[in-house]
Each structure stands twice: as C-alpha cells, then as structure tokens.
Amino acid sequence: MTNGLGGAAGVAAAPLLAPGEPAVVDVRDVPGGPFVFLCEHASNRLPRALGTLGLPAEALQRHIAWDPGAAAMTLGLQEKLGGPAILQNYSRLVIDCNREPSLPDAITALSETTRIPGNEHLGGTVRQQRVDTIWMPFHAAIDELAEARIASGKATVIVTLHSFTPVYRDVSRPWHVGIISSGDRRFAEPMLAALKRDPALVVGDDEPYSARDNVDYTIRRHGFDRGLPHVMIEVRNDLVRTPSDVAGWVDRLAAALIESAGAIGVPAVAGQMD
C-alpha cells in the first residue's frame, strides 16, 4: 500500500535509539597481551522505543535476552590479562550480533519456547534499522580494532565469552564449559586440553553448540577470515551467578588462555606485546 508520499520506502522510520540512551558498543582498551575479548550477549537492555517487546519483565531476565555472567567474565578477564574488550550493550532480542543478519533467527520471534511479540511480522525497513543501529556498530568496532592491531604487528587472539542455560527444551546439559571452534582449531585444541586436565570439569567440544547451529559468526568473521587464532567459550550460566563464582571462572579461563597462547607460540604476558 502507498501512502501518497512515495510508498513505504519513502517513510522514514522513527529512530531506534533516542538521544541519551546508552551507547551501543562498550569498547575498552588497555595495554596488555594478545587477547581481544568480545561479548555479543552482554546485556539484556532494550531500546526504549521497543518497550519490552511484549514480554513480561521476568522473561527479559532469562537467557533468551542475554548471557547472564558473560559480561562479568569478559571484564574480569580483561582486568586480569589486559588488552581490549568490546561488549554489546543491547539485548540479543533486538538483533543477535553473533548471527549473520540475514538469518531469520538474527531477530528471533520465538526463542526456545517463548514468543517474542515485538519481533513478529517485522518489515524490511524495521529489520534493516536494527542491523544498522545495533549490529553494524558492534562489528565495525571490532573490525577497526582488529585491523589496527594487525597493522601495528600486535599478536592477536580473538576470544568470545558466552554463557548457556543449564536446561534447554527440558533437557539438562551435562557440560560445565564448552569450547566452540571453527575450521581453524589451533587455539581451541590447547584450550580443550587445558580445561580437560581438571577431572572435576565436564568440558564440551563444540557443545552445547557448534558452527552447525550458526553460532560461529563472530569467531569466523573476526578470527577465521583474518587468519587470527580464536576461540568461543561457553560457561553454564548457573556457575557464574555470583561475583565469587565469576572470579573463579576468570582465574580458570585466564590460566587456560595463557597456556594455550604459549602452546601456539604467542606470548601471553601483559606488556610483552606493546
């Protein structure tokens, strides 16, 4: 239908973010080692223009909206090992920054068993606005940072931090931590070896997800496609609910990251790379 003003293409959508709302991307950078810490699912924040997407407040606290504990692990690792951290400040329900934006589940209308009314029957203009406003700046910030590091000769390992729900579609998941890889497993293999040395840990290799589930977008684009070593880390979210639990995982993951960097010949001690 046209509106007499040139049709749908001529109608400007209202801005997704109003002046004064938090920035889309949280970029932090301090001198450090080779690790670039990324967190696509750091926040459950929604732009005010989207209200609650038709969801009850309780649903926005659950894993469908974000990865509980992932931002705390990301910031803890950056504090411990230095280097940059880039976090997405808006919920994956607006658009999932770890998906190719053309995929239907990039803006999901059904997450696990929860309908997302505010994501149903979206037109192309609205979808593109979410890509342009939320998705693009996140990946552009990583592009800029990664290219600058490569240009200045800094060794770089891409590390993405996630958490997963203990029960998915009524099935309990046994893993405490999962290492998700791409076609280049040179950093995933030593990470798996380091974590599996702890007999108390159940470590998933491409579990609970793998590239077959289209969860490898960020490591593929920013790691694999640039030839940079990379890994995606998934920690079960009931294990990172308190600050002390997070601190324990930061220590464990930092040790595994340092060991793995050494295994592929990349110096991992803060300061060595600058």
Ligand SMILES: [Zn+2]
């Ligand atoms: Zn995630």
